[in-house]
Amino acid sequence: MTTLTTQNPNDNYLNHTKGIKSWLFTLDHKRIGVMYLVCVLLAFLLGGIFAMMIRFQLLTPEGTFMTQDQYNQAFTVHGAVMVFLVIIPAVPAALGNFVLPIMLGAKDVAFPKLNLFSWYLWIFGLVFFLIALGAGGIDTGWTFYTPYSIDKASSMGGVIPALIGAFVLGFSSIFTGMNFIVTIHRLRPKGMTWFRMPLFLWATYATAIIQVLATPVIGITLLLLIVERSVGIGIFDPAMGGDPVLYQHFFWFYSHPAVYIMILPAMGVVSELISVHSHRHIFGYKFIAYSSISIAMFGFLVWGHHMFTSGQSALMNIIFSLITFSVSIPSAVKVFNWLATLYKGSISLNTPMLYGLSFIFIFSIGGLTGLHLATLATDIHLHDSYFVVAHFHYVMMGSALIGFLGGIHHWWPKMTGKMYHENWGRVSAILVFIGFNITFFSQFMMGSKGMPRRYATYVEMPEFQIYHIWSTAGSVILAVGFVICAIYLLHSVFAGKKAPANPWGGRSLEWQCPSPPPWDNFPEQPEVGDCYDYSVLEWNEEEQGYDWRKDAVHPGDEQKA
Amino acid sequence: MSNTDSSHHDDQIGHIVPIKFLIFICCILLFLTAVTVWVSRYDFTEINIAEMGIILALAVATVKATIVGLYFMHLRWDRAFVGFIFVGSILFVVLFIGIALTDTMEYQPSIIKGDTPKVSDAMDLLKH
The missing domain is CATH 1.20.58 (Methane Monooxygenase Hydroxylase; Chain G, domain 1)
Incomplete structure (x- = not known):
């Protein structure tokens, strides 16, 4: 066994210290990652319940069980919870926290206390969202658009607590981003040059840049909105000389890059999944790495495509439309390189790989339908229709969350030290894929035929009912897929087979420490080789995992020789 | 490094x-x-x-x-890199403010003057 172990082989981060306090005050990045994971999944459950409420409401044209106000609350809470509490922190904060320092061979992130503080900020953000629900609810949509959100007479009373919640969550995101940037710059091990980093780290680095640069803008915007709503100064309210379109500029300057905060780390996960589970060196490493950075940069220049129908000037519409098309280039670079990696690979169709393949399929549809919306002429017709809803769910849910799920399954044996039931994993992944596509492809169809979004009823448009029935049926399949996933993952924690150090045959450093990792990850900082060269590994029947080939030269020995 | x-x-x-x-x-x-x-x-x-x-x-x-x-x-x-980051951040702010304000100037001529209640009254009149 060539796995790097500590002196006590039974010691790991789960049993090193015990008790609730040892978790609540932990500075260990792995425990913080696990705490994020649990919280994010609970928030996902909350957001998912609201999603199902929306779908069942729309089963009939008259609506089934919610009033219009309740429906407005349901889609607002669904959107706000899913965006701010789930998708933004999902991969970077939960998986990133767990994996990033181990991938670097480091003992922890650069600022462990700041890391724990980020998690507490996430909790405070959640508390403010719950206060918002208790304080009259929110019905503004997750975008908090003005002038509605500053009109106390019309919008519900929970707007300010929700804004504070989003503001606090923003700080959590900034601190995580800062921590990762410094960690990647300062704690890389000997031999890990920039172009020897696993692609997940490149994606996390690009994401962190966006988190640090864009999130302060939404912070100050929400603060202005709070001041405007509570004190009544005219910043965004046209009745007081303000400008509501300016709010949209400020909001989308963050919120469009935020889409890349969601999708970029998921792309990093997929780069790992595709390469490891097809047992083939990643194709076009540098292109994928550079494309992460260019997506992050382009992501800052396209926010105006959310505002084509807002009254934004024709000049800006044309500029933003053109730049938006350019984002498709680095995105396509990634997809082509993943496909080229799969070509002639020894593909294992296990659960993580199924999620990886789902990502490529769904992201391609999500990305290509974005071009329809970037085209000024078609966007006029498709704007505020279900086509937009389907498009962003293909990107944010079908891609970002599928990537997240793929990552959970990929690193689950490492995190818990247990293997989940592979066949149930496959069943769940296939159900999620089928359910997702039935749910949202029908929305593309009804959107292109003119069904507007955010309508609680559609009595005058009964022709859309069939699409809503399909969509709701799909959402039920999707929910069943998630429930199965939750059951077998939880089952594995208590009754799963013991996981080997390297069950999939990965080369990056996290697969060189035991599962689950020891408290301090590595007794000494390991040497690094090419993290996508799988030729040095072979299957070990006894351990039911991969091990170094006996004749393979270790990176450290290679340098000494 | x-x-x-x-x-x-x-x-x-x-x-x-x-x-x-x-x-x-x-x-x-x-x-x-x-x-x-x-x-x-x-x-x-x-x-x-x-x-x-x-x-x-x-x-x-x-x-x-x-x-x-x-x-x-x-x-x-x-190090020059830190200066680069600082200047880059400034350019970033200029880009953001510049584009937002350029747009604001561009659409000024198409704004319907008057406060919101008047606009909504006018919209109500149109409906009837």
């Missing part, structure tokens, strides 16, 4: 600037503040450039911010 590269950086003490020099910089900043006050009191309509006051005030503020960044924040003596 790897751990081994960075280990000796951790032992370094940051660059120390003599206190006299910092006081000198502070005096320059105070002088520039006085210039800003003077500019605000000068009536540039006499030379037919009413906006000159704002332009000069912003120019002075930019110079002051640069001096603070260079000397008080030690960018003058830090």
Whole structure:
């Protein structure tokens, strides 16, 4: 066994210290990652319940069980919870926290206390969202658009607590981003040059840049909105000389890059999944790495495509439309390189790989339908229709969350030290894929035929009912897929087979420490080789995992020789 | 930069600037503040450039911010990369504010004047 172990082989981060306090005050990045994971999944459950409420409401044209106000609350809470509490922190904060320092061979992130503080900020953000629900609810949509959100007479009373919640969550995101940037710059091990980093780290680095640069803008915007709503100064309210379109500029300057905060780390996960589970060196490493950075940069220049129908000037519409098309280039670079990696690979169709393949399929549809919306002429017709809803769910849910799920399954044996039931994993992944596509492809169809979004009823448009029935049926399949996933993952924690150090045959450093990792990850900082060269590994029947080939030269020995 | 590269950086003490020099910089900043006050009191309509006051005030503020960044924040003596990040951040803000304000100027002519209740009354009239 060539796995790097500590002196006590039974010691790991789960049993090193015990008790609730040892978790609540932990500075260990792995425990913080696990705490994020649990919280994010609970928030996902909350957001998912609201999603199902929306779908069942729309089963009939008259609506089934919610009033219009309740429906407005349901889609607002669904959107706000899913965006701010789930998708933004999902991969970077939960998986990133767990994996990033181990991938670097480091003992922890650069600022462990700041890391724990980020998690507490996430909790405070959640508390403010719950206060918002208790304080009259929110019905503004997750975008908090003005002038509605500053009109106390019309919008519900929970707007300010929700804004504070989003503001606090923003700080959590900034601190995580800062921590990762410094960690990647300062704690890389000997031999890990920039172009020897696993692609997940490149994606996390690009994401962190966006988190640090864009999130302060939404912070100050929400603060202005709070001041405007509570004190009544005219910043965004046209009745007081303000400008509501300016709010949209400020909001989308963050919120469009935020889409890349969601999708970029998921792309990093997929780069790992595709390469490891097809047992083939990643194709076009540098292109994928550079494309992460260019997506992050382009992501800052396209926010105006959310505002084509807002009254934004024709000049800006044309500029933003053109730049938006350019984002498709680095995105396509990634997809082509993943496909080229799969070509002639020894593909294992296990659960993580199924999620990886789902990502490529769904992201391609999500990305290509974005071009329809970037085209000024078609966007006029498709704007505020279900086509937009389907498009962003293909990107944010079908891609970002599928990537997240793929990552959970990929690193689950490492995190818990247990293997989940592979066949149930496959069943769940296939159900999620089928359910997702039935749910949202029908929305593309009804959107292109003119069904507007955010309508609680559609009595005058009964022709859309069939699409809503399909969509709701799909959402039920999707929910069943998630429930199965939750059951077998939880089952594995208590009754799963013991996981080997390297069950999939990965080369990056996290697969060189035991599962689950020891408290301090590595007794000494390991040497690094090419993290996508799988030729040095072979299957070990006894351990039911991969091990170094006996004749393979270790990176450290290679340098000494 | 790897751990081994960075280990000796951790032992370094940051660059120390003599206190006299910092006081000198502070005096320059105070002088520039006085210039800003003077500019605000000068009536540039006499030379037919009413906006000159704002332009000069912003120019002075930019110079002051640069001096603070260079000397008080030690960018003058830090690695070029840190300066690059700082300048990049400034350009980033310029990009954001520039595009947002350019758009605001562009759509001004198409705004329907009047406050929101009047607009909604007009919309109601149209419906009937």
